[in-house]
Amino acid sequence: MSVPVRIPTPLRKLTQNQEIVEVDGLTIRDVIVNLEKAYPGLKERICDEEDNIRRFVNVFVNDEDIRFLQDAATQLKPGDEVSIVPAIAGG
Amino acid sequence: MTTPAMDNNPLFSHLQCRECGRHYPKDAIHVCEFDFGPLEAAYDYPAIAQQISRAKIEARPQSMWRYRELLPIEGEPLVGKHTGFTPLVRADRLAERLGVKELYIKNDAANFPTLSFKDRVVAVALTRAKELGMDTVACASTGNLANAVAAHAASVGLRSYVLIPSDLEQSKILNSLVYGTNVIAIEGAYDQVNRLCSEVAGKYGWGFVNVNLRPYYAEGSKTMGFEIIEQLGWKIPQHTVICMASGSLLTKIHKAYQEFGKVGLVQETPYSIYGAQAAGCSPISTAVKNNTETVRPVSKPQTIAKSLSIGTPADGYYAIRAMKQTGGTAEDCSDEEIISAIRLLAETEGIFAETAGGVTLACAQKLIANGAIPRDESIVLCITGYGLKTQEAIAGHLGSPTVIRPNLQAFESLLETTGVTPF
Numbered sequence: 001m002s003v004p005v006r007i008p009t010p011l012r013k014l015t016q017n018q019e020i021v022e023v024d025g026l027t028i029r030d031v032i033v034n035l036e037k038a039y040p041g042l043k044e045r046i047c048d049e050e051d052n053i054r055r056f057v058n059v060f061v062n063d064e065d066i067r068f069l070q071d072a073a074t075q076l077k078p079g080d081e082v083s084i085v086p087a088i089a090g091g
Numbered sequence: 092m093t094t095p096a097m098d099n100n101p102l103f104s105h106l107q108c109r110e111c112g113r114h115y116p117k118d119a120i121h122v123c124e125f126d127f128g129p130l131e132a133a134y135d136y137p138a139i140a141q142q143i144s145r146a147k148i149e150a151r152p153q154s155m156w157r158y159r160e161l162l163p164i165e166g167e168p169l170v171g172k173h174t175g176f177t178p179l180v181r182a183d184r185l186a187e188r189l190g191v192k193e194l195y196i197k198n199d200a201a202n203f204p205t206l207s208f209k210d211r212v213v214a215v216a217l218t219r220a221k222e223l224g225m226d227t228v229a230c231a232s233t234g235n236l237a238n239a240v241a242a243h244a245a246s247v248g249l250r251s252y253v254l255i256p257s258d259l260e261q262s263k264i265l266n267s268l269v270y271g272t273n274v275i276a277i278e279g280a281y282d283q284v285n286r287l288c289s290e291v292a293g294k295y296g297w298g299f300v301n302v303n304l305r306p307y308y309a310e311g312s313k314t315m316g317f318e319i320i321e322q323l324g325w326k327i328p329q330h331t332v333i334c335m336a337s338g339s340l341l342t343k344i345h346k347a348y349q350e351f352g353k354v355g356l357v358q359e360t361p362y363s364i365y366g367a368q369a370a371g372c373s374p375i376s377t378a379v380k381n382n383t384e385t386v387r388p389v390s391k392p393q394t395i396a397k398s399l400s401i402g403t404p405a406d407g408y409y410a411i412r413a414m415k416q417t418g419g420t421a422e423d424c425s426d427e428e429i430i431s432a433i434r435l436l437a438e439t440e441g442i443f444a445e446t447a448g449g450v451t452l453a454c455a456q457k458l459i460a461n462g463a464i465p466r467d468e469s470i471v472l473c474i475t476g477y478g479l480k481t482q483e484a485i486a487g488h489l490g491s492p493t494v495i496r497p498n499l500q501a502f503e504s505l506l507e508t509t510g511v512t513p514f
Contacts, residue, residue: 009293010124045125055408056110056127063283065403078177085286086122087129087405 005031005064006083014039026057030073031082046084056086093112099104099165102139106130106306109409119223119298121305122421130306132163137416140354142348143399148356149447155211155314156335161350162314162337163307163409164213169221169223170243177201177321179471184439189459193469195328196436197319198443200477204246205266207398207445207476208340209239212311213300217243219307220298226250233281233336233398235445237475243270252297254284259397262480272480280392282403298375301304312340318345319471320357327351327362332455334447334475335366335375335421336399338410344473345413363419365464366410367454369394369429369446376421384411394427395484398476424453432456433478443478451475 002022007015015021025031036043048054052072059066059089060083066074076082106115110128117325121130127297139160148456150159155175156168178198186194199208213236220228229252230240237253244251253267267274277284292302300308312406320327327348333341345364369374371394378386392400404410424432429449437443437454444452451472458464478485495501503513 006290008289010120010122030315032376045127048126054127056122056129056405058286058403060286062098063279065282065388065390067388076154083290084337086127 001076001078002025003031004081005035005049006081006085008084008086011042011045013083014041026076027072028061028066028074028076028082029033029047032072056087058087059083060085094366099231102135102142102160103163104133104135113143113311116167119220119225119303121303122369132310133296134350136350143354143356144298144493145321145356148321151221153215155318158314158317160326161213161310161317161347161354161463163219163310164215165222168214168218168249168282170217170247171210171426173203173206173216175202176318176462179319180440180442182440182472185436189456190441191459191464191470193467193472195319195323195470196440196442196468197315197473198442199315199475200442200448205235205242206480207239208312209235209476210243210474211314212236212237213243214307216298216300216304216308217247217249219248219304220300221247223296223298225296227252227295228300228304229253229288229291230300231255231281231284231302231508233400234259234266234302235398235481237272237274238263238266238480239268241270244272245270252463254288256281256284256397256400259485260480266480270322279391281401282388285401285403292451304484308485309343312327312346313350314342315340315378315473316344317351318431319344320348320351321467323469323471326396326469327360328471329356329361330363330365330369330419330464330470331473332365332367332451332464332470333473334396334451334454335404335407336398336401336447337367337404338366338375338406340473341366341473342409342413345417352431363417364423365458366414366446367451368421369396369399369450370423370425372396372400372402373423374402375404375410376423378407379414379421380410382406386411392403394429394446395481396429397481398445398447399450420458422454422457422463424450424457426454430485433485434489436474437478444474445478445481446484447476448474469499 021036108123108128153176175462181195248424251272292299351357372392432450432452
């Protein structure tokens with residue numbers, strides 16, 4: 001199953017400037033692995049040395065932060081959209 | 092479109108990733124391309140130490156720009172020339188009620204022009220936006236930032252868009268609309284507004300003050316800390332209590348205290364920084380109390396302190412480290428405690444704070460009562476915004492005026508009921 005993934009501006013150099021890319025995956029973890037296959041270098045930007053999603057990276061499935069779901073184990077279903085969003089300052 | 096960064100100010104050397112230390116040019120960028128760490132302004136401190144002095148600062152106009160060597164702009168300040176240098180009030184009547192010896196209120200409820208500390212950050216961000224050649228500025232806001240962006244943009248003829256959660260206080264919405272800005276209310280919480288802004292920011296070449304201009308914006312908060320030191324007679328207060336939304340202000344006051352030491356303006360004496368949150372949205376204070384650096388986001392903040400309702404605080408991690416490093420801690424308080432604290436501050440010091448200020452005082456009361464803050468040392472409470480901005484929150488808690496007929500008899504019989512007799 002493929003899902004659309006929204007790429008934030010700072011990472012678009014790695015996706016040939018594409019804002020949305022389609023990758024296969026049944027979970028967020030799969031999606032990250034497949035993003036790395038298609039766009040080498042992406043994974044180390046999103047995950048730290050222990051493979052955890054970095055502190056300053058927010059990943060959403062549709063409108064929900066995956067920290068409120070099952071983190072990287074969050075399951076995806078057809079029609080879902082994944083977004084990678086950098087943390088931003090207060091207001 | 093943005094123009095490439097000029098390099099006219101050698102004291103402000105570059106942007107730097109807080110996580111990995113990589114250097115970046117002084118552009119409209121905010122995160123490290125390698126680890127998403129926030130970018131921060133870096134300075135040439137030895138050069139600044141050579142150029143800056145107490146006498147030089149004291150001779151300048153009373154605004155936040157008297158500390159310009161430590162602010163990330165290239166040329167002259169272009170926006171917010173009268174912002175900052177708010178009163179530091181010795182609060183003896185409140186001190187007596189709290190049972191402490193030396194207490195001060197840093198009163199940004201009196202900041203110019205929109206009555207919150209956000210005027211400081213916006214003055215820096217919009218000066219930088221103009222230097223970068225931008226014609227449109229924007230922000231994600233819980234209200235105060237929107238007011239500041241709208242007002243400052245209007246004052247220099249920049250087009251502006253402010254994006255806010257749709258359930259904000261009426262006075263905060265009105266305080267943006269009046270400046271002729273484009274107010275866009277989002278059906279969702281602040282974190283959803285934030286996310287939308289981070290997606291919009293790259294797309295239109297606008298200067299989003301708390302997204303792509305964040306490294307400049309955030310530095311403006313330091314001026315609150317610089318002023319505290321100068322107004323205390325060039326001393327660092329032993330204890331500073333600061334309310335937290337994203338945690339950015341707290342980290343920047345900490346940075347301000349460190350920087351004044353680094354450039355030789357103040358003796359580097361020990362100090363502690365304390366963070367205050369509302370119990371209905373307390374991801375940072377909860378992490379501190381659980382002794383972890385992992386901030387668990389809050390998905391549905393529920394508190395009258397809407398200006399602090401950020402469930403995913405971007406600077407939470409750094410705020411926790413600042414409190415830990417300085418021997419401070421964090422506290423949180425209920426909505427009832429916020430209202431009582433707003434009244435206490437108003438009744439003892441004549442200062443009307445918005446709900447966030449109530450959070451600061453209510454948490455300070457707890458920190459003093461439980462011994463975290465000693466009673467015989469200097470304490471500064473940071474009040475970040477003016478009370479009329481959040482009047483809905485306390486409107487039902489203050490009673491109402493006594494209505495009488497317009498004659499002396501009515502007046503006297505009223506006073507009789509309260510036991511007051513004529514002279």
